[in-house]
Amino acid sequence: MGVILSLSLRQLKSQFVVTFHSVLPEPNNLRKNVVKFIGEKSAGIIVMADVAVDILNKDYGISRSKIHVIRHGIPTLLSKQANH
Numbered sequence: 001m002g003v004i005l006s007l008s009l010r011q012l013k014s015q016f017v018v019t020f021h022s023v024l025p026e027p028n029n030l031r032k033n034v035v036k037f038i039g040e041k042s043a044g045i046i047v048m049a050d051v052a053v054d055i056l057n058k059d060y061g062i063s064r065s066k067i068h069v070i071r072h073g074i075p076t077l078l079s080k081q082a083n084h
Helices: 001-013 027-041 048-062 076-082
Strands: 017-019 042-045 067-069
Touching: 001 027, 017 027, 042 048, 048 067, 048 076
Parallel strands: 017 042, 042 067
Antiparallel strands: none
16 A cells, blocks of 8 residues: 555645544554655645644654644534534
């Protein structure tokens, strides 16, 4: 999968933003190289939690300035209103 994705991204002429729904700490070399490559090629990275920013920076060497958090789920206020 990593090879096919890498080849595709090398040919891509447009900028892109990637969303990582899950970010695994302490990756093996293959995972680390693929995720790092995606991070280098992308214009930005969206993650769902603050801890993912830390993992991508520490374990994958991706700059924090490229990573943005958009939390998943619905706000507590909306959830409470729906129950009334």
